[in-house]
Amino acid sequence: GRGRGRGVRPPSYLAFLAAHRPSTGCMRSAADMEKLGANPANSCPLTPLGFLERAATVFGGCPSVVYRGTVFTWSQTYRRCLRLASALSSLGISRLDVVSVLLPNVPAMYEAHFGVPMSGAVLNTINTRLDARTVAVLLRHSGSRLVLVDQALLPLLDDALRLLPTEHPAPRVVLVEDPHEKDQLRPAPATDLTYERLLETGDPEFKWVRPTSEWNPMILNYTSGTTAAPKGVVHCHRGIFLVTMMSLVDWAVPPRPTFLWTLPMFHANGWSFPWGMAALGGTNVCLRRVDAPSVYSAIADHRVTHLCGAPVVLAMLANAPEGVRKPLHRKVRIMTAGSPPPAAVLHRVEAMGFEVSHGYGLTETGGHVVSCAWKGEWNKLPASERARLKARQGVRTPGMAEVDIVDVETGCSVPRDGATMGEIVLRGGCVMLGYLKDGEATKAAIRDDGWFYTGDVGVMHPDGYLQIRDRSKDVIISGGENISSVEVESMLYGHPAVSEAAVVARPDEFWGETPCAFVSLKDGAAGVVTAAEVIAWSRERMAGYMVPKTVVFRGELPKTSTGKVQKYVLRKLAREMGPIRRGSSSSKM
Amino acid sequence: GRGRGRGVRPPSYLAFLAAHRPSTGCMRSAADMEKLGANPANSCPLTPLGFLERAATVFGGCPSVVYRGTVFTWSQTYRRCLRLASALSSLGISRLDVVSVLLPNVPAMYEAHFGVPMSGAVLNTINTRLDARTVAVLLRHSGSRLVLVDQALLPLLDDALRLLPTEHPAPRVVLVEDPHEKDQLRPAPATDLTYERLLETGDPEFKWVRPTSEWNPMILNYTSGTTAAPKGVVHCHRGIFLVTMMSLVDWAVPPRPTFLWTLPMFHANGWSFPWGMAALGGTNVCLRRVDAPSVYSAIADHRVTHLCGAPVVLAMLANAPEGVRKPLHRKVRIMTAGSPPPAAVLHRVEAMGFEVSHGYGLTETGGHVVSCAWKGEWNKLPASERARLKARQGVRTPGMAEVDIVDVETGCSVPRDGATMGEIVLRGGCVMLGYLKDGEATKAAIRDDGWFYTGDVGVMHPDGYLQIRDRSKDVIISGGENISSVEVESMLYGHPAVSEAAVVARPDEFWGETPCAFVSLKDGAAGVVTAAEVIAWSRERMAGYMVPKTVVFRGELPKTSTGKVQKYVLRKLAREMGPIRRGSSSSKM
Missing domain, CATH: 3.40.50.12780 (ANL, N-terminal domain)
Known part of the structure; x- marks a missing residue:
């Protein structure tokens, strides 16, 4: 202000400030502010x-x-x-x-x-x-x-x-x-x-x-x-x-x-x-059809820049045989969501040159509302560590009001320890209106406390990034411990012979439930790798109570059209096997 | 559906289609749909x-x-x-x-x-x-x-x-x-x-x-x-x-x-x-201060990627002396808005490597709501033609509901001929609530027809891009013709000696008003270029009635803090000159 020709008076600042100390009874504008609101020009529907x-x-x-x-x-x-x-x-x-x-x-x-x-x-x-x-x-x-x-x-x-x-x-x-x-x-x-x-x-x-x-x-x-x-x-x-x-x-x-x-x-x-x-x-x-040859051809022919897909699409791209894969001539960005992507799959597809973003959403949110917003400093980490971080669902997208993980009993936020499981709840402008002709289900999902309850179970990491552990119905409760089937599956994906893995609860006479893994093996591994070997391999890598007590090999896992494993089919199979009786390997837990 | 094992029956399609022809009295869901609406999880304030x-x-x-x-x-x-x-x-x-x-x-x-x-x-x-x-x-x-x-x-x-x-x-x-x-x-x-x-x-x-x-x-x-x-x-x-x-x-x-x-x-x-x-x-x-040395230093020191400024900031960057300018080490993107940028200025600053986007907005819209969305095919055009296209304000941003140019008398959209002037009106979620404690001004701006009237005058080009011609009060009415002061100014900017130009109405005994140009010349041109020369130069380039009848040279034009020329100051000066009397050059119109 001084340079522009206004006369500079030598102010006594303290006196000046004293003269303008707290005043009461200002002519506040709050009442006039409140008179303003939606009008015909700004309230046309979004x-x-x-x-x-x-x-x-x-x-x-x-x-x-x-x-x-x-x-x-x-x-x-x-x-x-x-x-x-x-x-x-x-x-x-x-x-x-x-x-x-x-x-x-x-x-x-x-x-x-x-x-x-x-x-x-x-x-x-x-x-x-x-x-x-x-x-x-x-x-x-x-x-x-x-x-x-x-x-x-x-x-x-x-x-x-x-x-x-x-x-x-x-x-x-x-x-x-x-x-x-x-x-x-x-x-x-x-x-x-x-x-x-x-x-x-x-x-x-x-x-x-x-x-x-x-x-x-x-x-x-x-x-x-x-x-x-x-x-x-x-x-x-x-x-x-x-x-x-x-x-x-x-x-x-x-x-x-x-x-x-x-x-x-x-x-x-x-x-x-x-x-x-x-x-x-x-x-x-x-x-019309999504298979590896069509996708690779389309990427090359149309110079594709972006695509979306469930993790099963990423696996398809990563596992495509040599002759089908085509080199990427430019960066192709993939958004994956729909189910938690195993870190191993993320790692493989990024090594091929795809740039993967990982989001989380539900039909009830109309799109992804949480995403693993990437931090520049993570680029310095080894690739496997990067994939592990990217497998986390992340933080709310900028426009969502709030996302939290709460203890369903108490309704309180779970500690940010990366371990305590709770239900993922969220609120924001893109949460559905409700379920058609189903007021009861609507009320169960959208509660009076102002939150939408997703039914997904997760943990909050110390850095504020959340990670899904399971659908609430997929959590395995073994001897009072909650086991995340997703966590066990992620580890199984690290086994060199495993192509796909899904873990569900199998009844257990002693523990109530224990993890039962359905595994499809890579070409050439069938008949070579045994269930006992997979169990032994697991025991070296995870807590005893998380180790699958049952391993079933299958050609392919049953999936929904969107690439989600149909766990209810596997759960039914596990139930039909009958409960594990005492004296089995569970004693080593 | 055929490949997935569902029995393929040989359908008689015409019979099938006939069986499913129009039906009346469906069990429509509209009533159930209407029961759904805002709820506690989706209505938290944006x-x-x-x-x-x-x-x-x-x-x-x-x-x-x-x-x-x-x-x-x-x-x-x-x-x-x-x-x-x-x-x-x-x-x-x-x-x-x-x-x-x-x-x-x-x-x-x-x-x-x-x-x-x-x-x-x-x-x-x-x-x-x-x-x-x-x-x-x-x-x-x-x-x-x-x-x-x-x-x-x-x-x-x-x-x-x-x-x-x-x-x-x-x-x-x-x-x-x-x-x-x-x-x-x-x-x-x-x-x-x-x-x-x-x-x-x-x-x-x-x-x-x-x-x-x-x-x-x-x-x-x-x-x-x-x-x-x-x-x-x-x-x-x-x-x-x-x-x-x-x-x-x-x-x-x-x-x-x-x-x-x-x-x-x-x-x-x-x-x-x-x-x-x-x-x-x-x-x-x-x-704290915006001048060419500070801006160029900051761009270099901080690896700036984006900046915004009124056209006057672009002119400042373009006109900076050789020693002040620094080469751009990476693409720097500029958003300009606030007043119509002369094509010549756009041209100069893009030639230096800046990538300029041009937007239009008002305090009443909180930001730019119209922008000159760039078409790939325009990149093939000569630079001057690109600048001319980029000087147009453009089309509404994706989230705005509607933008139009209307004849203020009839309220109808003006023809898309790039010539017929009308007032720019718009509607959308970011239009202001209103003016504080000024219901009358609010009503004048936000009318019952659902539109916000900007007070800016423009034309709609055949391709649906709009261009501002003036603030409505800046339009010069000469012998019944509307003259866009912005249009005359844009042409004056093409004169090699002109640094800045602003055109306002001067009273004219015969024509009512005629254009009066206030011009600041580039260094070295003062005293060399005369008013008569500028008028002669203009006469070769624009319709007779648009040619300034008065040219006044000034060191610098008076501006608001945001770089807009204070036309009311110039208008006052033009009025004070008194009306042009008959017998002046106006006879050549």
Whole structure:
């Protein structure tokens, strides 16, 4: 201030300060502040749907969706989505009606993520690997009014619809044909119920149906139901908007990425990235089938920059034979989530040149809300140590309000000791509205204390990073000790012959339960490695009570469509073996 | 579905499809959907304040704020902000009280952006270049209860406080000392009212005051008042959260940037980047004074990656003498906003290796909400053409709901012809709550039609990118034609001898108004270039009615603290010249 010509008076600072000491009775503005609030210009609902119109303006001529020989631009995708919304409206689909899709990662699947909610309807993506009975249950429960179905999945839908009770009005069916799948059964072209015909009836200048409130439902996703009946998770426009923005910031996705759809979009809407790609003008490379040759080819052909997948996808990439793997010509970034990745798998895939980010989320959060935010100083550590740190789920993403691990008995935060287990709880703008038609389950998950209870069990490390130990139902309780099946599995993955491992509780007469490991061995190891050897190997590496007392070799472990091991199948097998009786190796614990 | 062992039945598809044709009276779920809504876990208020705790966890040991020899880490900044919030609470500052700061970009300024609202108070950053009279007006209008003041600005505050009416209770004063400014007047150390003493009294484990609603006011910024009385713009936690996230996504700021504070944080809170840096764990490099040598040194010394500034900062970088400029060792990204950047300046600064992004926002939007999203195909164009495209303000950022240009008479969108002028209107989550204690101004800006009227005049180009032509009051109306002063200025910047140019209306007996240019010339050109030459040069390059009829040379143009030319000063000068009389060069129009 002195240099700018204001007269410098020689102030007596202490006198000055004394003159301006605490004053009471200021003319406070709090009351005037409180008069201000939401207004018509700032309270228009948050929604991710607006990303699409902007993408058409900014990236109009750039590729939006690529699938084999088909390439759409953002202008085209925008107009196709408006046509879809318009056509659905013309068919009588209205606000909050449910529209289901039974589709692999093809362009129609991408378009449904905008076109369906732009008609005011709620998008329900159905897991394509479910059996007909479950599909029927979901269609009935959701009250779905229309189904977009891939030609290859028509038999599945046919079976499902036949299982619907006759008094249940069947949803309308729209067939999505795939001109690139020559070997599939195809209907006669004379039907007006194909997807492309439907789009032709739609208006590309349609005024899309904006939500009346940002809390309006937009998405209905059924949980995979590894144990209980599937629950219908409902998300609103606001929640999806928030998780989309948060995921882009957290993963630091730059503009115009090339995103390979290795993650099924039916799985929690591809963790919000269908909307995120529109926000950034990315290119969505679609894949009907995910196997190592397709993925490596797509990475090379399309110069892929980003992809997502459960740890099983990472394992697939890492275990691909020499001839299938292709060198990476540029950095390819992978986001993995869905189940805890074994450190050994992270290590292998990073050694190949992939840059892995590890996140954690649930269908109930619409995407990842915790991630292993990487610290520069960790780069100095040995690779195996880096992988161990990266296997931790981490810290909340910037936009989440709070994440904690609590003792379910007391409700208090567990100590930050990396050992005391508790339930992971969280709160923030992208937590679901609730479970459709299931107030009881909603209340059990979203409690009056303001937290969403995930059902996942974890520990808090001293540095504030959390790590999942288990689903609460997967914890093995042996002689009063809680054993994390994930922890035992992680160690088994370190065995040179182990390809996959899953650990569940087996009844034990003395200990109540003891760990039972189901192991699939790498090629060449079958018949060479024995159960006794694996047990002996384990005993050198973990506390006695954690060592599997039973080891069962299997060709492949049963998995859900999203790569999660179906532990309830293994638990059933373990139960059927009957309890371990006294006198077994358990005496050495 | 066929390959996975489900029995493939030979379906008669047409029959199948026919069986599932439109059904009426489905068991729609809309009513059940409507039962779901906000709940305790997903409705916790959006706020940017939570970024800080996360930064302390993730980036605890990394530098947060650097100022000369002082370096703080994120752990330290977190604890200092908690101390500040705690100490303010202890002093009796409570929810929605106003706390003002009169600070340059020093660490305390950064801390105030978290610490003040963490006490529940509303942060009011005051432009340090205002005169004492205006400061007094703002303190009185805001009902400020406490002022954090830099030692160099104490005389200014002293003057301002003396101007307060005696019946007005003075705010409490806290002095922020700067140990690096030895030459400044300093108070005796024995006062308990210095900032560091205040922090010492605070509790670093303080439970910060969370907003009870995301619509709670958090920020009070007075508009620069180039023409009218300053208005107090109030933003809420939600708005600031949203503009922060949107700005990071739009500018694609990667994790852990090094951000140089060339933009005053008192200017619309540094366009939201104080909070953005906490979200990303960036390093805030503070500068007390912004001049070319300091900026070039800081870029080199701290390996700066990002900085923001009005176009005047770009001009300063471009016009720096040879000895001051330092080569850029890595890409430095600049966000410019605040006034339309002349294409010639963009061109020059990009030629030096800076990568410029151009945004547009207002104090009323809390940050940039429109930006010139760059298209890859533009990279093939010549540099001057690229600069011309980049000088356009562009398209809405991904999170904004809508931006449009409307004819103020009819309220309709103007044609996308790049020529028809209209007022820029917008809506979205980061539009202000309103003006404090000024319901009339609030109503004039935020209309019942749901739009915020910016007062800026622009055109919409055929490709959907908008460009500002003027503040509505700066438009020159000559013989019924609207002339954009910005457009005339942009052309004048193309004159090789012109350093700065500003064009305002001068009364004209015949045309009503004609353009009057105030020009500052480059070194060496003064006395060589004449007004007649500039007019002749202009006549070859623009429509006759746009050519300045008056050219006035000046050493430097009067500017606001944020680098905007004070056109009201120039307008007054132009008025004082008296009207142009008939017979002047206007006959050649």
